[in-house]
Amino acid sequence: MPVGDPSDSGRGARADQVLDIGVRIANRPAESMVEAAFASELEAERALAPEMGLADLAHTIMSIEAGIVPAAPGRELLQALLELHDQPRLLALDPRLGDLYTNREAWLADRTEAAGWLGAGRARREATTVAYQLLVRGRLLDLAPALVGLGDSLTGRALDLREALSPDYTYLRAGQPTSFGHTLLATAFGVLRDLERLRALYQRWDHCAAGCGSANGSRLPQDRPLLAALLGFGGVAEHARDAMWQADLAVEALGVAVAAAVNADRLAEDLWFYAADEVGLVVISDAHARASKIMPQKQNPYALAYVRAVAHQVLGAQAAVSSAGRTPSGQPDSRIVAYRAVPEAIRAVSGAVGLLGEVVADLEADAARGEALLASGFTWATDLAEALSREAGLDFRTAHRAVGTLVRELVSGHGGSVTAERVAEVAGRIAGRPAPISRDAVERALDPRRAVAERTGPGGAAPQEVEAMAARCRAALGEHRAWADATGRRVREGAEALLARARALAAGG
Numbered sequence: 216m217p218v219g220d221p222s223d224s225g226r227g228a229r230a231d232q233v234l235d236i237g238v239r240i241a242n243r244p245a246e247s248m249v250e251a252a253f254a255s256e257l258e259a260e261r262a263l264a265p266e267m268g269l270a271d272l273a274h275t276i277m278s279i280e281a282g283i284v285p286a287a288p289g290r291e292l293l294q295a296l297l298e299l300h301d302q303p304r305l306l307a308l309d310p311r312l313g314d315l316y317t318n319r320e321a322w323l324a325d326r327t328e329a330a331g332w333l334g335a336g337r338a339r340r341e342a343t344t345v346a347y348q349l350l351v352r353g354r355l356l357d358l359a360p361a362l363v364g365l366g367d368s369l370t371g372r373a374l375d376l377r378e379a380l381s382p383d384y385t386y387l388r389a390g391q392p393t394s395f396g397h398t399l400l401a402t403a404f405g406v407l408r409d410l411e412r413l414r415a416l417y418q419r420w421d422h423c424a425a426g427c428g429s430a431n432g433s434r435l436p437q438d439r440p441l442l443a444a445l446l447g448f449g450g451v452a453e454h455a456r457d458a459m460w461q462a463d464l465a466v467e468a469l470g471v472a473v474a475a476a477v478n479a480d481r482l483a484e485d486l487w488f489y490a491a492d493e494v495g496l497v498v499i500s501d502a503h504a505r506a507s508k509i510m511p512q513k514q515n516p517y518a519l520a521y522v523r524a525v526a527h528q529v530l531g532a533q534a535a536v537s538s539a540g541r542t543p544s545g546q547p548d549s550r551i552v553a554y555r556a557v558p559e560a561i562r563a564v565s566g567a568v569g570l571l572g573e574v575v576a577d578l579e580a581d582a583a584r585g586e587a588l589l590a591s592g593f594t595w596a597t598d599l600a601e602a603l604s605r606e607a608g609l610d611f612r613t614a615h616r617a618v619g620t621l622v623r624e625l626v627s628g629h630g631g632s633v634t635a636e637r638v639a640e641v642a643g644r645i646a647g648r649p650a651p652i653s654r655d656a657v658e659r660a661l662d663p664r665r666a667v668a669e670r671t672g673p674g675g676a677a678p679q680e681v682e683a684m685a686a687r688c689r690a691a692l693g694e695h696r697a698w699a700d701a702t703g704r705r706v707r708e709g710a711e712a713l714l715a716r717a718r719a720l721a722a723g724g
Contacts, residue, residue, distance in 0.1 A: 232324055233317045244311070253310040259555035260315035261308065266349035267315060268300045269710060270342050271333065272717045273425065273445040278335055279720060281436045288329035293721035295326045300714070316342050336435040337428060340547065344459055345425045347554055349446065351468060354561035355417050356706065359410065359699035361565040362475060365572035366406040366692045370685045372575055373400035377681040380663050381496055381585030382594050387488060389592040392663035395496065395580050397676040398485075403688045405478035410695045412471045417702070420468070423448035424458035430545065431455055445716070447709025462540030465553040469533040472560045473526075479564075479571050480526035483519040486574065490516055495584045500577035503570070518574050525567040532556040589663045593622050599633075599660040603642055607650035617642035617650070633661060 234240065244253065275296060279289035299306060299322065312318045316339040323330035376396035382389035383398065423446055426439035432455045439451045452458030489496040499516045507513035539552040596618050604614040621633070621641045631637065635654040642650035659665055671677040674684070 233321045234313060244313075249310050253313055256314050256551050257308055257310045257318070259551050260343060260346075262558060263315060263343065263346040263350055263554060264303060264306070264319075265300075266353075267319065267342055267346035268296065268303075269349060269446060269713060270345040270425065271319070272296050272300070272713060273442050274337060274342070275333070276445060276713075276717060276720060277426070277438050277441050278332065280441070281438050283335050283435050284329075284332045288327075288332055290721050290723060291327045291329040292323070292332055293717050295323050295330070297714075297717055297721055298326070299323070314339065314343070315346075336433045336437055337426070338430075338459075340429070340459060340550075341424065341427055343554070344550070345423065345446070347550075347558075348420065348424060348448075350558045351561065352417070352420055353706070354558045354565070355413055355420065355468075355471075356699060356703045358472075358475065358561055358565045358568070359413055359695065361569040361572070362406050362410050362413070363692050363696045363699065365479070365568050365575070366403050366410075366688060368572040368575040369399050369403040369406065370688045370692070372396065372578075372580075373403065373681055373685050376580050376582075377678040377685075379580050379582040379585060380589055380667060381580075381582075382588050382592060383676075384485075384488070389588060389594050391597055392589055392594050392666045393676045394667055394678070394681065395582075395585060396678075396681050397667075399482075399575065400681060400684055400688070402478060402482045403685075403692075405481075406475075407688065407691050407695075409471070409475040409478060410692075412474060414695070414698065416464075416467055416471050418449070420464060421449040422452040422458070423450070424452045427452070427455035427458050430459045445709075445713050447706045447713075456544070460544045460550075462544075462549055462553075465557050466533070466537050466540060468557050469529065469536055469560055472529045472564045473533050475568060476522075476526040476529045476564045479568050480523050482575075483522040483571060486578065487516055487519045490519075490578075494588075495581055496588070497581065498579040499574060500579075502577060503574045518570050522567045522571050525563045528563060529560040532560045586663070593625075594663065595633075595661045595666070596622055598666050599638065599657065602656040602660045603638065603650065603652055606652045606656050607639070607642060607646075609642065609646055609650055613646050614642070617645040620645055633657065 231243075234244070272293065275284065275289060275292050278284040279286060279293075284292070299319070306318065306322050308315070308318050312321050320330060320333060323333065373396040376399065377394055379395045380392060381395045381398065383391050383393035423439070423443035425442035425446065426433070426437035428435075428437070443449075443451045486497060486499070488494060490499050499514070499519070501514065503516065503518035504514045505517035507515060536553050536556050539549040542549045600611065600614040600618040603609055603617060604611050607614070609617070617638075618641075621638065624641070625631075625633075635652050635657045638657055639649070639651050642652070659669075667676045667678075669677065671680055674680070
């Protein structure tokens, strides 16, 4: 975003200084370079500005304490950095000045000659890399509570609806009797896996690249453990070149985002189907819907459409970042894509997951409609085949064929009720021998409430098993919530301590 003219107020000289014109580069960048490459890079880095400020403060504090920067110019530099931190709107980004780092450097150079010390012992790419690490780390800590919130909504509604009967759909066709609570609870286990993946990634991401120089360290006394501590990292990235140019963690971060988005989208797609007028199992709250501008009767589940759109978005981002990472190491184009795509993808998924949690909390389930759908279909077929196999001694394949034949006859117009006599007749015809079955066994198989209540094995749909699974989910969600709260608090307190230390040093303390 160009601001002003580079010749105004001495900006031409400042631009020459930060772009090193007159040293190795003799001329100003071409306008085509500015309008295409520099503008694109600067836009990709725009969101990194607050985190780059923290990285610059930590580097300056370390440089002062290590004796790299003399005390007096070090204080001046800290004062200017703190001014920019407190009033970020003072910095008008201009692609004619290059990337975010050089824009900040130019702003500092206007205020103090001490700005020349900012780059001691590090490349601009280090400052950008550390800012990127800080931003993604923060976005991961935003995603964690969003996932916990969705998990809370799912477990809560699963308990509410553990006795609300409905068909379990496969291929979008009614399969077997279940409860809507059991159906919702399935996604909670995906959420738990999302949280486990996020925490594993966070541990790998929480290693600081600061102090790496260009990519092979520095002969200046860089105190890397101090830099990591000042920035609230859990440790130091061990190998300098790997720290500066790693591509796999960006791919993994998007993998975490994609997995969470796909899990959320699968639930959104299911709810979209269940909310269709022709199905009618659930009603989405008006707060999460959008009206049609031409069809007055429509209540469109826009929140669910948005979750699907985010899943599409992050899948594309994953492909782009993975492709960009397939360059020789040390290529900045692989990072420019990631600077924008990775934190934006995590932010978008956090918003979609949080929204979906609200949709789940506010939806209305129609238990009567669920029972009506069970009554109008043939969801008893599997249970009847199993009962026939147990009582008549038929192998399951033969029992399956017998019940399939019975269903086909009912569908084709051979009406009548499903009685023990009729089941035995069809089964005997298929098996080529008598296949008796009791009236009680048939009635039990045809009763969806008993069918659900008797699914008491691990993971089954019986209400007491749903209660037990929901309790285990809630305990795990509570542990993840405690981790996210404690980690977020540590990061916030670290940032506050960094600013306090910078202010004290700037004041001569």
